[in-house]
Amino acid sequence: MRTILLWMARNSWLRERLPRLGFVRRAVRRFMPGEDRESAFGAAAGLAASGQGILFTRLGENLAALPEADEVAAHYRALLDREVWLPREPELSVKPTQLGLDIDAEACFRHLDGLAARTAEAGTWLWLDMEGSTYVDATLDLYERLRAAAHANVGICLQAYLKRTPKDLRRLLPLEPAVRLVKGAYDEPSAIAYRRRPEVDAAYQALALVLAEAARDGRARCALGTHDSGLIERIAAFAESADVSRGSLEVHMLYGIRARELARLQAAGFPAFTLIAYGAFWYPWYMRRLAERPANVLFALRQLLPQQDDARE
Template sequence: MRALLLWCAQNPWLSEHVPSWGFVRRAVKRFMPGEEFDSALKAAVDFKANRIGAVFTKLGENIKAMSEATAAVEHYEMVLTRAAEAGLEPEISIKPTQVGLDIDPDATFANLNRLAAAAARVKGFMWIDMEGSAYTDRTLDLYNRVHSRHPATGVCLQAYLYRTAADVHRMLPFKPAIRLVKGAYAEPADRAFPAKRDVDANYLALCALMLPDMNRGRLKLVLATHDVPLIERIARFADAIGMDRHALEVHMLYGIQSAHQSRLAAEGYGVKALIAYGDAWYAWYLRRLAERPANVVFVARQMFG
C-alpha cells in the first residue's frame, strides 16, 4: 500500500486530476487549515495560546520555471513579515526544488540565501526540507553554504538513509541545526532501510549520536516525528546523559497527534507544528497517506459523505 501510494504521488495524470475531486479536497482539510496563508497564520496564532510554535510551508515542489521560484521566494518574504507582525517567531520550511534546484543550482543558492537573510531580519529561522535521495548531496551542499552565512538555518536529515550517520559526522564541526525525520519518499533498498523497525532503530541511534553534542551546545537537534513512544525513549536517553529532557524540541505536522502536541508543550518541551498550505498539495498529501495507510479509509469515508 505504501509503495502504491508513493507511486500515485509521482503519477502525472493523477496529480492533474485528483486535486479537483471534492471528496479528496474534503479529506485534505484534516492536514491543512486551508489553502490560503491567512488560514495558516490564524492556526499559528491559535497554537501560540497553547505554547505551540509554528513553521510555515507553502506546498510546491519540482517547479518547471525560475519565475515560479521567484514567486515562492517573494511569498515567503511576505510570510516572514506577516508572521512577525502577528507576534510569532517566524519559521519557514522550504523544499530546494520549490526554489529552483531542478533548473539552476546557483539561482537556488541565491534564493535560499535571500530567504535566510529575510528570516534573520525578523529573528526567524529557515529550515531546508530534504527530498528524495537524488537530491541529498546537493541539498546538504546548499545548506552548508547558506548556513556558513546565516546561522539561523537548519536542514532535515532522514533516518531511513544508510548515509545519515556519516552526514551528521561531516556536519558536526559546523554547529548545524538538524531536523531529524524518518523519511517520506520511495527509496531503493541499497540506499534506505526497507524495514520500519530498522528506521526506528536508526532514528534512536542518530539521536544518541547527536544529543551529547547538543548538550554541549554544538548543535541544535529537532525531533520531527509523531512517534510518541520513540520521543519518550529519546527523552530517557537525555535524562541518562544528564541533559534536561525539556531542552528537546519536537516538530509535528498540523493535524497529527494534536493531543500529544498540546501535552508535550504543557510538560515544557519545545513544540512546533509544521503548517502546510497552498493548492499544490497532491504529492505531499499522498505521502501523508503512505505514512499511515489507514488514512485511506478516512478518504473513502469522505467519498460517501
C-alpha cells in the same frame, strides 16, 4: 500500499486529476487548514498562543520553470513582511526544488541566501526540507554554503531511513547545525535505505542521541520531527542518562497529526512546534501523508459520504 501511494504521489496523470475531486479536497483538510496563507495564520494563532512554535511551509516542489521560484521566494518574503504577527515569530520550512534546485542550483542558492538573511532580520529561522535521495548531496551542499555565508539561523532536515545519514550528520556536526531528524517520507530502495520499521526506528534513535548530546553542549539545535511519541520518550530517557534535558529536545509535528500528543509532550517539558502546510499544490505532499498511515486512505474514502465528522487523533 505504501509503495502504491508513493507511486501515485509521483504520477503526473493522477496529479492533474485527483486534486479536482471533491472528496479528495475534503480529505486533505485534515492535514491542511486551507490553501491560502490566511488559513495558515488562522490555524497558527491558537497554537502559538498556547506557547508552541510555528513553522510554515507553502506546498510546492519540482518546478517546471525558474520564474516560478522567484514567485515562491517573493511569497515567503511577503509572509515575513506581514504587520499582523503571531506572539512568536514563525519559522519557514522550504523544499529546495520549490526554489529551483533541479533547474538552476545557483539560482536556488541565491533565493535561499536572500530568505536566510530576511528570516534572520525577523529574528527567526529558515529550514531546508529533505526530498528524495537524489537531492541529498545538493541539499547538504546548499546547507554548508548557507552556513559558510554566515547564516547561523538555518536548519536542515535529515532522514533516518537513509543508510548514509550517520555520515552526513558527522559531516555537519562541526558546523554546529540545526537538524530536524525525520524517519523519511519517500520510496527509497533497500540498497540505500532501511525499509523495515524496527530498523528505521533504531537508526532514528541512534542519530537522535548523537544530536541530543551536541544540543546539550550548545553545539546543535535538535528537532525530533516525528509523531512517534514512544520513540521520543525512549530517546528522552536515554538522553537523560547523558544529562540531556527535555528542554534541549524539540519535538516538531505536522498540523492535524497527533495534536493532543504534542500538547502532552509540551506539558512534559519538550519545546513543541507545529509545521503548518498550505497552498494549492498539495497533491504529492498529501499522498505522502496517506502513505505514512494507510488508515488515512479509509478516512479519505469516507469523505465520499455526506456529513462525516473530521475525527482526529
